[in-house]
Amino acid sequence: MAAGDSGGLGGYDFRYLPQKTFQCLSTPETTSRLRQWSMLGRIQAQAFGFDQNFQAHRKDDFVMAFFKDPNVIANLKLLSDSSGQWITLGTEVKKIEAINIPCTQISMSFFNRLYSEDIVRDSGHIVKCFDSFCDPFLISDELRKVLLVEDSEKYAIFSQPDREEFLFCLFKHLCLGGALCQYEDVLNPYLETTKLLYKDLVSVRKIPQTKKIQITSSVFKVTAYVSMRGSLQPMNLITCY
Structure with a gap:
């Protein structure tokens, strides 16, 4: 609005x-x-x-x-x-x-930890894992595991406050998709689409004294x-x- x-x-x-x-x-x-x-x-x-x-x-x-x-x-x-x-x-x-x-995040570097924690390879490819289920989702890669499985090894790379951020909510929503989702093998389409949505929905200003957004x-x-x-x-x- x-x-x-x-x-x-x-x-x-x-x-x-x-x-x-x-x-x-x-x-x-x-x-x-x-x-x-x-x-x-x-x-x-x-x-x-x-x-x-x-x-x-x-x-x-x-x-x-x-x-x-x-x-x-x-x-x-x-x-x-x-x-x-x-x-x-x-x-x-x-x-x-x-x-x-x-709604405080102003940079997509928020998701850089996905690379440093080996959820995503340097090439941008999402690391695969053995199939499991987190109803109603099929978990077949480390990205969906870190988004959904609370007792997974790397779930904590995003804190609870991180997960409540609007930027994270948009990203998670796109990554999980709809009922017949065809998942991506690489991360970039998710990041690009999240960024476009976020920029279109959220307003920003530059603070004159600090020049910060x-x-x-x-x-x-x-x-x-x-x-x-x-x-x-x-x-x-x-x-x-």
């Missing part, structure tokens, strides 16, 4: 921004990779503007206002579990749970509940401000 001008202290108003496109999801190379990873058509990004400054201590109010806004209800796309098709929200959300996702986005994992057949049904989304 994109920020708008500052407003008063009342409720937020949102507007759909269909003209805002996310090129990371539409380039031929990315489209080809997502198809190979069984993810094409199962990832979507949309932009909405709003009329006030975001205040971190009011994040729950902000998220709830987002899902109750008529422009959001009429335009927000969700992937239906039952049909596998994208549908509009179409109804007011009754309850939300919003979890902050840390700082991320200005906030990221939330949101579970939104709608009333369906007399009970509350959850929907999971990632929201970037």
Whole structure:
């Protein structure tokens, strides 16, 4: 979601921004990779503007206002579990749970440890291992093992705070893919696609005094509940401000 001008202290108003496109999801190379990873058509990004400054201590109010806004209800796309098709929200959300996702990493060197820890060879090829299962995933290389198997020898090369970072979450999501994923033998396609997504979804600024890059986005994992057949049904989304 994109920020708008500052407003008063009342409720937020949102507007759909269909003209805002996310090129990371539409380039031929990315489209080809997502198809190979069984993810094409199962990832979507949309932009909405709003009329006030975001205040971190009011994040729950902000998220709830987002899902109750008529422009959001009429335009927000969700992937239906039952049909596998994208549908509009179409109804007011009754309850939300919003979890902050840390978003501090500014360099893909975050993943260099995959080389130094022999998860990936210097050539970029991912090291293979004996097949095992971590339901529902087949583990046949050291990369998926370090992503999924908590008691594996090298799982600790990424700490728990590392694994909570938005950059890591995107990378893991792409590496594991969809139900019919055809996995890569080399690391670079995963890194390149993660970088494109991250740059398109996250905003940065340069601090004048230090010339350092700082991320200005906030990221939330949101579970939104709608009333369906007399009970509350959850929907999971990632929201970037």
